[in-house]
Amino acid sequence: MIRRTLILLAALWAVPAVGSDKGAVNCSDLSFDDNRYTICEVDASRAQLKLFLRDDQSQVFGHFSSIEEALKPEGKELVFATNAGMYHANRAPVGLYIEDGKEEMRLIPNAGPGNFGLLPNGVFCLRQGRADVFETLSFRDSGTHCTSATQSGPMLVIDGELHPRFLPNSTSHYIRNGVGTSADGRRVVFAISRNAVTFHQFGSLFRDHLNLPSALYFDGNISRLHAPQIGRSDAGFMMGPVVGVVE
Template sequence: MAALTLVGCGRGRDTASAQEAPPQPPCSSAKFEDVPLTHCIADPAQHTVRVVLGPSDGSPYRSLSELAVSLGEKAERVAFAVNGGMFDAEGMPIGYYVENGERRHTLNRNEGWGNFHLQPNGVFYGSGGTWVVRTSDDFAAKVDKRPEFGTQSGPMLVIEGRLHPRFDEDGPSRKLRNGVGVDKKGRAHFVISEAPISFGKFARYFRDELKTPNALFLDGSVSSLWDPHTGRVDGGPPLGPLIVVEKRHKAKP
């Protein structure tokens, strides 16, 4: 992938002071079996999550660099961003999509070809600091209040602690992939492979290493990451929906 370029103590123990350790960057390198990965964590205590297509009065951004440029000074709020959700040739979502509480596309449970229609597919959605991954059928049956954000993709990687029923442990189809899963603490784990990986191995990383009972495939060969901490902004083919993780505003003392 392409990339852009103890403090002083007082006399007494009770007066000692220590500089607060800087927060850990949200994204770090990882490896599962033989495949290098980048693993980014969105923590509800530190971050907010939103999805975006493009400016309110324009066409989809189609790239993370366009998003970065459009944000201007607000880009400093971004912890990281990834692409997430299936889309058409114009970059518009073909499945459930809600941005800032406005539904832009309804849930899509149609039969068809390709990864998106490898049932069950699913939805990553949330409001406030509560983020969830569900199968599309489960979403339709149990979610009756529109979330602040939502994006549909597929297939599911992990469903209630089990691999997608169509996956082998380590099948022959290997491509770059990215996905998201939510752990029992409510943290969203975003993972992008830095080398081709099978669906089964990718899903097992979410299940066995990250302990996410449900995880969703977001995209394949176009998988992209913007990591401001390292200056990484992936380029490549045009994208669709983007998932933006931003730092929470800290209350002034």
């Protein structure tokens, strides 16, 4: 009898827990090149990465708390989130925006004003089991189909090289956030600076410290992070597109 009980317990211990993917998102603080950052690393093959913009009534979520409230009736939790691309005054996306297969805004391939138009810019693309950062024209020409996607700019790292317009001695310092992806699309690292940094410094974080071949800038001083596992959930004025992990 004792032997049968031990065998049964061993079998139960061997069964993996169902419905818990907290190991798929890991957030931490780090310092690199005399600057401070918070990073959240996501395993796209395990985590449910999603884009959020509007609720069921087509109203812009705008805040992490609004997304959390919308998920509660479904028994779901927002375990990570950050702003995910530039937007107009009405919070509509500036460039390509696709959410769960529905396109709200088309791809913008041409140069323009502001950081978004500082070519090359790029697209953050979500597909089954992976996430990728593509340079915009490469994305357009590849015919890649994304389940969800958001366009932003400028690119931070392109095929292992920093954006050609970034200057080591730049005097433009801001809080910045962005995302980088591995070649296989599984490793996705979101970063937000904890002090004002230049584009060159921020891009170097992804290339030289995180060792990611592709990275995309999301935004500057409006950048915010929801990372409950490290006790952080930034509040403030309404955002546009948001990317998050749902459990």
